[in-house]
Amino acid sequence: MVSLAAIALIVGVALLAPIIAPYSPTEQFRDSILQPPSARFWLGTDQLGRDVLTRIVFGAQTSLVIALATTMIGGAIGIAAGVVSGWAGRGVDLVVQRISDAIESIPPIVLLLLMAAILGPSIPNTILALMIIQLPGFNRVARGETIRLKQERYIEASRSVGAGSIRLVLRHILPNMFGPIMTVATLRFASVIIAESALSFLGLGPPPPTPSWGAMISSGVQYLASAPWLIVFPAVALALSVLAFNLLGDSLRDYLDPRLTAR
Amino acid sequence: MSATEPILRVRDLVKHYPARGLPGLQRSAKVQAVNGISFDLLRGTTLGIVGESGSGKSTTARVVMGLTPPTSGLVEFEGSDITTADRASQRRKRMRMQMIFQDPRGSLDPRMRVRDVIGEGLIVHRLATRSRARSRVAELLEMVGLRPADADKFAHEFSGGQAQRIAIARALATAPDVVVCDEAVSALDVSVQAQIVNLLRRLQEDLGLSYLFISHDLNIVRYMSDHLMVMYLGQVVEEGPSGEIFGSPQHPYTRALLATTGGPTASPTRLVGEIPNPASPPTGCRFHTRCPVRIDRCSTAEPELTEIARGQRTACHLVTREVLAR
């Protein structure tokens, strides 16, 4: 599938950044400020003379690392909350769902603004802020799946053999929701990349000089007319990465769907 | 424990559910799934439980198994009450009662390998180490007519009949004394039904198992069971040795049920209508709304189980009156 190849490419680029990037992301070439793409600087340079290509490549690293950490931690917490909520029902469910609704009802940007304002720009804080936004999504899927799976006959059968709640949840419920969780995780991954770029765009994400696509776009706004490549290239990189993960998520969803109904 | 004492005693078992979300009912209405039944299960025998859906047979099975607590009543296993015992002894007792379900494929986790499915009981009750479990699983597979090599496969790779064999193996893993078969063969092809029923009988002989055999299929019940209990809307309407009941059914409901099987006692009485709502059962004798021979008393007073022949008891005003008249 095309998307897998694209993702492999992106991941590869991010991992190999130090090797394949022509220059260092913080190296400033004072004599080549705001240069359009050329043989020496394939994607041009920015207002401090830094190579755009290098910064994009390292930006991939930043975005992927943040997205991975966010999705994994946020996913773990969100899924745990969803499973507990769906399994226990009643009071616990009510409380968890209210909190989840509250998080969801604030537009992500506003929430990110608030959190970034409280916590201050740094990478761990960015991950924390982004993570909170991911929680309702994972919670919803995990809860829905738990409620659905709770009704399955084999859960009752295992219980009659003597399995307790913990074993039922860990050995029977969680493994059987693997597919939908993977789909959600992939799509969430894409939206985290977007959200992180929005944060850095507003100057609230990882602090400089860490390269981040959103920050690059933001600083390029001033040179909209004179040096459009400062905006265009990071934007394209951003769009392509998100596109790749969206496509992957879509394929996963399509792949899993007929299999589910065929069983 | 003497051989004549029942391995399982149930007295005045009641299970009510709160009626939620059903149209046309008040909030406080309750679904009276099981309304005061009592029975004994003797060691090494099979007690068949028959009735239409909604009669409460599956609920009875679940309460006996401990999957849901009774609203009131007594469930005694080997002489001790398991509904009021502490957690630890409850677990020990329940380990010796296992269950087989109606949907063979559905009762097996599709993501688990057969050996894990069968071995789950062993692990949960810590009866065996890994290696010991493996050999036990192989033993069980052979016992139910499968090959030890099947242990590595996934549950969904098997047909309905084979899946039910796996379920049986799982039930036998903890060496239970009582096995509850809840419509265990109803979802299988007719040809496969016979195989599984015979397997169950053979296992009963070899292992000394006692069965609670729940079914709506009277032919199979007749073949399998030593004693029979006919349920209607959560109550027992007739019970006794199955040979006697099939030979001369007394209760109008039993007679109507047997009529559908076309057996030697097929009477012209047909069952009309549908089973009433368990949340608002009829007054008096619950069957009176569909009974072809009801008398006035039937709508006002609940009949009690009365012995009308050796070991056979029936809950019907008409029958009781006839018996008393003799």
Add this chain to the structure above:
Amino acid sequence: MIRYIGKRVGAGAICLALVTLFVFMAMRLVPGDFVTIQLQDATGVTKEEAEQLRASFGLDDPLLVQLGDWLAGVAQGDLGASFWSNRPVTEVLAERIPVTLQVGLLALLLAVGAGLAFGILGARRRGSWVDGATRIGAVVGLSVPHYVTALLILVALTNLFYWSPPLVFTPITENPSAYFQQVGIPIIALALMMTASIARMTRSSMLEALSSESVRAVRARGGTEGRVLFVHALRNASIPVLTLIGLELGGVLGGTVILETLFNIPGIGALTYDAVSTRDYPLVIVCTIFYCIVYLVVTLLVDLAYAVVDPRIRTAGVGS
């Protein structure tokens, strides 16, 4: 039905309460409050004067007191006054809300219109290049964040046509041309993501509905192509579209924040951004609550519309 609405309103109220609490605590935890930020570069202001200033805003009161004061004010219809401009919050809101609502509604109309159109087109001419292009366009549209789309469009227009949008806001009633020039790009950017989702959903719904039994029956009875499409298939397709609107809403609302700030449109979004940056608590709280209310109301309306459009849900009993 009434009970269901009641339940939802109750749940929504709890939601709002949680959010309010969160915002209050958030603003309290922020390093530096309104006064400190404003006086950051001001020399010659003594500590006492700064403290006095803070007291005048009530910033030195404990959290619960501030919360209590604010709630008391709300009960009387007074939402406080902006620290910055000292104008009553209600006044500021009254100015800003209509602007954002206009932009939002226009974006929504565009998105639904274009989305449905592309979806129907794609379903109708399945497998053609139009369909393929639409589907690719949809996936791409979903992948590009609002502000990036807006900026890319801006870059293209600026560099190719040497045009830039006006930066001073004129209401639509005064000068429609200037209004749309300023607001056009944000609207398109906001609409794009929704259009993509709607187009995809419409297309697959329509394909499903078009091949379904009921439609075949109508066709067999001799219904013309047009009627078949619009009456039956569209109704089936509208259900998922409604859900989509509810789902996308959060992102769209967020998009207004950045886009308004970028394009200098005086709406709630820009207000929120400014308020957070300057730690203007009264405004921050009310803006956040405003967004929450919009979200809750829209999702409630969507769910109700759902029940109306799909009678199966209604009879099964709404709410669980």
